[in-house]
Amino acid sequence: MIPFTxxxxxxxxxxxxxxDQLIAERGVAVLLGDRQxxxxxxxxxxxxxxxxxxxxxxxxxxxxxxxxxxxxxxxxSRGEATTVASPVYKQVFDLATGExxxxxxxxxxWPVRVRDGEVFxxxxxxxxxxxxxVTFPRAGVLAG
Numbered sequence: 602m603i604p605f606t607x608x609x610x611x612x613x614x615x616x617x618x619x620x621d622q623l624i625a626e627r628g629v630a631v632l633l634g635d636r637q638x639x640x641x642x643x644x645x646x647x648x649x650x651x652x653x654x655x656x657x658x659x660x661x662x663x664x665x666x667x668x669x670x671x672x673x674x675x676x677x678s679r680g681e682a683t684t685v686a687s688p689v690y691k692q693v694f695d696l697a698t699g700e701x702x703x704x705x706x707x708x709x710x711w712p713v714r715v716r717d718g719e720v721f722x723x724x725x726x727x728x729x730x731x732x733x734x735v736t737f738p739r740a741g742v743l744a745g
Contacts, residue, residue, distance in 0.1 A: 611725070612712060613725075614714055614721035614722065615633065615721060617721065617722045618631060619719055620642065620656070620715060620719070623641075623642035623720070625642050626641070626643060626644070626676040628640060628674060631722075633724065636660075637660075637662060638659070638660065638722060639671040639672035639685075641658075642656050643655050643657065643683050656720055658712075659708040659709065659710050660708040663692075664706050664707075665687065665690050665704070666687065666689035670687065670689055671687060671694070671708065674688050683696045683697065694707070696710075711723055
């Protein structure tokens with residue numbers, strides 16, 4: 602079992618990776634128990650260009666194609682929303698909410714905390730059951 606850290610009430614946060622393992626606007630897939638999660642580092646730039654990077658975590662499983670490909674999607678924006686487009690059929694998802702902006706559907710999302718250069722994903726320990734592993738598929742760490 603992977604140790605977790607309680608950083609907020611009700612959720613357990615499991616270490617997923619180091620921030621320096623993420624490449625801006627390119628996803629990586631992590632295995633969280635039996636779920637594949639796509640993690641993205643997105644530089645947020647405000648009108649003055651002084652925004653801070655933000656880390657998002659959504660399902661790696663594309664509900665339209667049935668393939669685990671979302672980490673390979675293209676990061677962009679629609680209005681105020683930071684998005685990822687599925688590499689298969691190009692549906693566009695809001696990274697913050699998981700909502701599909703082009704069709705009816707959505708991705709699950711995970712709360713993310715960044716502490717001391719480490720990325721933690723929030724899980725409900727009751728619903729999720731025990732977390733047995735958090736791993737990077739080797740090709741997913743540096744390749745987008």
